[in-house]
Amino acid sequence: MAAPAAGSVPAAGATITTDVPARLDRLPWSRWHWLIVIGLGTVWILDGLEVTTVGNIAGRIAEDGSGLSVSAAQITGLAAALYVAGACSGALFFGWLTDRFGRKKLFMVTLAVYLSATAMTALSFQPWWFFTFRFLTGFGIGGEYAAINSAIDELIPSRYRGRVDLIINGSYWLGAIGGSLLSIVALNTHIFPKDVGWRLTFALGVVLGLVIILVRRHVPESPRWQFIHGHGDEANELVDSVEKDVEREKHERLPKVTQKMTIHQRAGIGFGIIARTVFTRYPRRAVLGLSLFVGQAFLYNAITFGFGNILTTFFGVSTGDTGYYFAVIAAGNFIGPLLLGPLFDTVGRRIMISSTYILSGLLLFGTAYLFHRGSLDATTMTACWCAVLFFASAGASSAYLTVSEIFPMETRAMAIAFFYAVGTAAGGISGPLVFSDLTKSGVVSDTVTAFVIGASLMCAAGLVAAFLAINAERRSLEDIATPLSQASPPSDSESATTPA
Structure with a gap:
């Protein structure tokens, strides 16, 4: 049965039979996929740049003559909390x-919200203005996570989905490196006046965002979303066009596909159905998602909320030099997903997720032990953090991959949003309350306690993954979780066993 015309709402009970998912999954890697990666993935660099820059310029904004009457504590406390809430x-x-x-x-709207709010932040003249637009900047970034992760997973072939998702989420740390180095230049009063440099850091984020918009407007809608929501003809036309481009690029014909599915089209799904699906139909997967997000949130806060204070308090590092140490840590965070990402598609999800979580937790336990004994200096402490975060970053990125692929198509973006919000709230609210006081106290045992909390939760999440993770590697999204709209769907199982 043909799909309704573009812009129309499908009739109740209208059905189509489609082979679009199978055709997308059998595509070889091509220039079209690179367009998607660049157009959708670069916003994580912006997020890393944004968060790191604000942390590094907090002291400058709080100084007399900055043009804004706020304290450093308000920027790292209230403004950070508002960004997280947003x-x-x-x-x-x-x-x-x-x-x-x-x-x-939505991924165009969320980027527009981010850009507008960042531009307005650069023009701040009163504290209330600055705080308002920090909230709205976070509001746009939070929306990006749901829209972008769902689009990436639905457009990338199944055999590449794991590595691509991990590397893209890990690219946050490229932005963190850039933010650390940018702040060094922007805060140099020999180059920029005190009330101008910090504003230029926000303006640069706007410029980079505008470049991303130019690329992103060529990224298509998800054909998987289209055929479910009454636009089956557009989905087929899009995939036809992509296949022709790929065949011209590769100079060979693509193999035919035989897998098809029948879908009851629908305009949308309410919150009630989404909640019942996630927590009643897939309770074990919900536990898995919550465990992964909360574990990585607390580990990262155990380190990142105190790294500056630890370096300056215990190792005598100048506050002006902590940015260089952070850049090294950020590099380790990016290298982890880059090198380990392919293993999530070959060795498998369950083994890699559980091992990266448990290894990072054990390494942090070891770091806590060495720190308690007084065996570390600033350099070796940073090396230990790099080793921990090499594995933790891959694990944390796999949390986004996991919740974006283990729930049905119709709930995907909302599932990502929910677990991201829970993890972000744990890290951005509970984390600062727990870890900031522990790591700034100047007492060795307090900092050790912070490390032990983060390490324990990370190991616990890894054990949950060892038992509950789904072997989703190289499998179609529709095979991992049957769409709610599929006609006469087979009974779902939460088994982690990959079908033969």
């Missing part, structure tokens, strides 16, 4: 809209 709110709000109105519309 990210959680934006993820949930835009996540629901993404499942209802499509990936492309």
Whole structure:
């Protein structure tokens, strides 16, 4: 049965039979996939640049003559909390809209919100203005996570999905490196006046975002979303066009596919159905998602909320030099997903997720032991952190991959939004409350306690993954979780066993 015309709402009970998922999954890697990676993935660099820059310029904004009357504590405390609150709110709000109105519309809207709010932050003249637009900047970034992760997973072939998702999420740390180095230049009063340099760091984020928009407008809507929501003809036309481009690029014909599925088209799904699906139909997967997000959130806060204070308090590092140490740590965070990412598609999800979580936790336990004994200096402590975060970054990125692929198509963006919001709230609210006091106290045992909390939760999450993780490697999204709209769907199982 043909799909309704573009812009129309499918009739109740209307069905189509489609082979679009199978055709997308059998595509070889091509220039079209690189366009998707660049257009959708670069926003994580912006996020890393944003968060790191604000942390590094907090002291300058708090100085007399900066043009803004706020304290450093307000920037790292209230402004950071508002950014986190905005990210959680934006993820949930835009996540629901993404499942209802499509990936492309929303990943353009969320980027526009981010750009506008960042530009307004650069023009701050009063504290209330600065705080308001920090919230709205987070609101846009939170929406990006839901829209972008769902679009990436639905457009990337199944045999590459794991590595691509991990590397893209890990690219946050490229932005963190850039933010650390940018702040050194922007805060140099020999180059820029005190009330101008910090504003230029936000302006640079706007410029980079505008470049991303130019690339992103060529990224298509998800054909998987289209055929479920009454636009089957557009989905077929898009995949036809991509196949022709790939065949011209590769100079060979693509093999035919035989797998098809029948879908009851629908305009949208309410919160009630989404909640019942995630927590009633897939309770073990919900436990897995929560465990992964909360574990990585606390580990990262055990380190990142105190690394500056630890270096200056215990090792005598100048506050002006901590940025260089952070750049080294950020590099380790990016290298982890880059090198380990392919193993998530070959060795498998369950083994790699559980091992990266448990290894990073054990290494942090070891770091806590060496720190308690007084066996570390600033350099060796940074080396230990790099080793921990090499594995932890791959694990944390796999949390986003996991929740984006183990729930049905119709709930994907909302599932990502929910677990992201819970993890972000744990890291951005509970984390600072627990870890900032522990790591700034100047007492060795307090810092050790912070490390032990993060390490324990990370190991616990790894053990949960060892038992509950789904072997999703190289499998179609529709095979991992049957779409709610599929006609006469087979009974789902939460078994982690890959079908023969």
